[in-house]
Amino acid sequence: MKRFAAALILAASSGAALAHSGAGAHAHGFLAGFSHPFTGVDHLLAMLAVGAWSVRQPNAKWLPATFIGMLLAGMASGMAGLALPGLETGIALTVVLMGLLVALAARLPAAVGAVMVGTFAVLHGNAHGHELPQAISAAGLLAASLLLVYGGNLLGRVSPALAVKASGAAIAATGVVLAATA
Template sequence: MKNQRIAAAAVLALACAAAAAHPQTGGAHAHGFFDGFVHPFTGLDHLLAMLAVGIWSARQANARWLPATFLGMMLFGVLTGVAGLAIPGLETGIALTVALMGMLIAVAARLPAALGGLMVGAFALLHGNAHGHELPEAASTMGLLAASALLVYGGRMLGRVSPALALKLAGAAIAATGVMLVATA
C-alpha cells in the first residue's frame, strides 16, 4: 500500500511537467539539438505516449514497423507545425493519445495492422505538430527525433521483456494518467 501511495504521488508530481513542455503556456525555448533531445523527457504526455507506442507495438503481430511509422509521421507532424498548421484541441488530442495507448496496453488489445498503423500515425502527427510549433529549427527536430526513437524503441524493449500482467498494470497507469491529462488540458 505504501508503494502505491508513493507511485501515485510521483505520477501527480510528474503531471505538472507536461505543462512545462509546452511554450504556449509562456516562456521561450532554445532551438538546438540538445533542446530537442531533452524535450520529450520534460513532458509527461510526450514521454508516456512514446513509451506506450513502443510497448503496444511489441505486443502486436507483424508490427515491427509501427515505431518507424510513429517516428516518420512525427517528423511529418513537425513539418506541419513549422509550416504554421494549427490543430484545434491539440493539447486535448495529445492527452487522449496517452489515455488511448494506455487503455490498449491495459486490455492487451490487438488491432489489424493497417488500423494500428493509422492510429499510431495519427497520434504521431499530433505530437509532431505540437513539437513543430515549439521547436521549429532543424537541429532541435533532429534531437527530438533521436530522443523519441530512444523512447519508442525503449518501450518496445520493455514490451518484449516484461510479464503480461506488469504491462497491463503499466497500461492502466498510463491510461489513468492520460485521463488526468485530458482533464487538465
C-alpha cells in the first residue's frame, strides 16, 4: 500500500504533457528523452497502468514488451513527420481506458489486449517522435519507458489488489480531466 501511495504522489506531482507542439519543443539528448515520460502525467500514468494491467492478463506476459516495441514504431512515425489527427485527445483517452481496465481488473483475450496496448503505444510514441526527433532522445525515452512499464508491472505484482484497483480508478479520473482539457 505504501508503494502505491508513493507512486500516486509522484504521479500527482508531475505536470500534464499536453503541449505536444512538435519538433523543437524540448531540448534534445538522452536526458531530455529520459526525463520526458516522468514530467507528463498522461505518459507517466498510461505506462504505469499498462504494466499494472498486464499482470492480471492471462497469457500476456509480453504485453509490456509489445507496448515498448509499438512505442518505438510510433516514435519512428513521429520522427518521419506523420501527424495523427486528434493525438492529444487520443492520448488522454488511453489514460482513461487503461485506468478503467486496471480499476475493473478487466481481462481481455491476449490478441485484443496486444492490439489495444499497441495502438495506445503508437499514439504516445508518435507524440514523442515529434517532440524528441533525435535518436539519442529516443533512446532516453525508451529507457525511461521501460522503467515505467516494468515498474508498473512490479507494482501490480506486489501491491494488494484493492490498492491496484483504486489506483486504476484514480488514473481513469485523471484521464477524464486530461481529455476534457485536450
